[in-house]
Amino acid sequence: MVNTFKAPIPSLNMRLIILLLVLSFYQLSxxxxxxxxxxxxxxxxxxxxxxxxxxxxxAWELFHxxxxxxxxxxxxxxxxxxxTIIQAVIISEDSGLTKPDVYGHLPFTSLSPLKPxxxxxxxxxxxxNKAASLGLHMAMLPTWADKVPSxxxxxxxxIFNxxxxxxxxxxxxxxxxxKPIIWVLGGDRAINDATTYNIWKAMAAGLKKGDNRQLITYHPAGESSSSRWFQNDKWIDFNTYQxxxxxxxxxxxKFAQADYKKKPVKPFLDAEPAYEDIPxxxxxxxxxxxxxSVPTAILTKDNLLADKSHFKKGFFTDYDVRVHAYWNLLSGACGYTYGHNAVWQMFKKGGSFVIPTLTDWNEALNSPGARQIKNLNKLFANRFYNLIPDTELLKGKNAADSTYIAAASNSKHTLAIVYMALGQSTVIDLKQxxxxxxxxxYDPRLGKKSYINTFKHASLQRFTPPTAGPGNDWVLLLESKL
Incomplete structure (x- = not known):
């Protein structure tokens, strides 16, 4: 028997209602x-x-x-x-105007930003769209800053004016x-004159005109902060330093402490600390x-780095990643950016590099530093916004070197987090x-928490981590019983 049933066709009014509901859901989402x-x-x-x-x-070279x-x-x-955030550049540092992406496309016709x-x-x-489907936000640089005078x-x-x-x-x-996007102007460059400043200001104005809800910041040159040039500009929503x-x-x-004191108050973070596996x-x-840029003799046939001794000061490791992450987050930063030398370049075996790598990008995705991010999340994701830098908790000298101890507490003084980069013993003033x-x-390598004891608040107490020395960093977590 042939089934001749046909679903009723919605009326025009019903179709309009359905369309409006779909559009409303999309806009809300x-x-x-x-x-x-x-x-x-x-x-x-x-x-x-x-x-x-x-x-x-x-992931600077992601698009490229x-x-x-x-x-x-x-x-x-x-x-x-x-x-939660992926940092990538639309017009790459690595010859992004003249070297096509993997599909053979360049960003502009005749090198003109007016002809995308x-x-x-x-x-x-x-x-x-893929990032959005995974709950990720893109922090996107419209262009690397070498396309602007520097x-x-x-x-x-x-090419920009x-x-x-x-x-x-x-x-x-x-x-x-x-879209879930934060715009990041700049790209490893300082502002040297009014011409450069005005170009970035104009680009920010264009972004705000196109969609004034998306946040904007600026990625500066090494060992500097966007606050140096743009602190009083209304278009910049938060600061980043490198x-x-x-x-x-x-x-x-020190970068965090400086930006924490700036007026008007703005969030800030380290958007480019030392990358894992970079020399x-x-x-x-x-x-x-x-x-x-380096002798071919130190490279393999796949253009990987074979002779690490060429870089005489060694390499940054997952330990450096942890030290800089905890020092930043306990000094008032609203987040932290990780990086890996092979991943930022999206280096493929046999391909070109900016800085020689030890692995390709795919292998580097599961490096120790990247795997330990979940431990950072476990400790900070539900606590970071309540933390206030609080080195007053520490008794004794706190030198600005490898022995520096970072500490923060919440506004109610019912929580404190202290980080010892070398597992050094320290005295905490619990009266605070x-x-x-x-x-x-808390072990930042493994993400494991072990109970020490319960202490009265009106006392000084020495805490000595389970292990000490380089690579033996520890977090002391103090939480109210209430």
């Missing part, structure tokens, strides 16, 4: 992904006002070097590891309106102004805190 600055101006929140923990990964499928794998991996290439941006559309060498032409920067910013913001790759135990807390002070052992406190050791 998109708007709910837009981040804002908290009422106290110290951190970021989602549309519902819930504190948002910035746990970033540096990876295919859709490769980008999907990268994003899925990072989402599972607990990252739709085929190029379709790949970026895919990556942004005092540093570039593989590309300077005030007029086309504004138009390009508006194009981007309109194309990606309501503590950089110069040496171990970089005093990142310490790499530029001292490379000829960055030459096509062949309220009520009896349960004390725990």
């Amino acid at each position: 998109a708007t709910s992904q837009t981040l804002k600055v908290s009422a106290n101006k110290r951190y970021l929140v989602d549309a519902k006002g819930k504190p948002f923990f910035w746990m970033g990964d540096t 070097k990876l295919s859709d499928a490769e980008a999907d794998h990268y994003l899925e991996t990072r989402a599972k590891q607990g990252f 290439n739709n085929a190029f941006f379709k790949h970026i559309d895919h990556v942004i 005092n540093r060498i570039s593989k590309d032409s300077v 005030e007029s086309n920067a504004s138009a390009y910013g508006e194009f981007l913001a309109r194309r990606y309106a309501k 503590s950089g790759h110069a040496h171990h135990f970089m005093p990142v807390y 310490v002070e790499f530029w001292a052992f490379m000829k960055l102004d030459q096509q062949q 805190l309220k009520s009896s406190l349960k004390a725990y050791w």
Whole structure:
């Protein structure tokens, strides 16, 4: 028997109602992904006002070097590891104007920001939508800063001026309106004159014109903060600094302490600390102004680094990542950005590099530092927004070197977190805190918490971590019994 039943066709009014409901749901869903600055101006929140923990990964070459499928794998991996922010550049530092993406597309026709290439941006559309589906926010640089006048060498032409920067910013913001995006101007550059300042200001104005709900910040050169130039500008919603790759135990807390005191108050974070597996002070052992920046003899046939001794100051490890993360977060930062030398470049075996790598990008996704991000999340994601830097808890000298101890407490003084980078013994003034406190050791390598004891608040108490020395960092967690 033939089934001749046909579903009734909705009336025109019903179809309009369904369409409006779908559009309303889409708008609500998109708007709910837009981040804002908290009422106290110290951190970021989602549309519902819930504190948002910035746990970033540096993926500068994501759009330039990876295919859709490769980008999907990268994003899925990072989402599972607990990252919330992906930092990527639309017009790459690595000859982004003249070297096509994996599909053979360039960003502009005739190198003109007024003539964006739709085929190029379709790949970026895919990556942004995939990230959004995984609950990730993209922190996107419209261009690396070498396309704007600066005092540093570039593989590309300077193509931006005030007029086309504004138009390009508006194009981007309109194309990606309501998407979970934070715009990051700059790209490893200082502001040297009024011309450069005005170009970035114009690009920010274009972004705000296109969609004034998306947050904007600026990524500066090493060992500096965006607050140096833009603290009083209304377009910049929060500051980032780059503590950089110069040496171990970089005093990142000094950047945080400086930005914490700035007025008007703005959230801030370290958007480029030392990357895992990057050579310490790499530029001292490379000829960055030459096509062949390192001797071919130190490389494998796949262009991987074979002779690590060429970089005489060694390499940053997961230990450096932890030290800088905890020092930053306990000094008032609203989040932290991780980076890996192979991942930021999306280096593929046999391909080109900016800085020699020890592995390819895919293998590096599961490096020790990346795996330990979940431990950072476990401790800070539900606590960071209540923390206030509080080194007054410490008794005795706190030197600005590898022995520095970072400490923070909450506003009610019922919680304190203290980080010992070398597992050093320290005395805590419990009188600064309220009520009896349960004390725990937290292992940042394994994410495990072990109970120490319960202490009365009106006392001085020495705490000695289970192990000590380089690589034996520990977190002391003090929580009220109430």
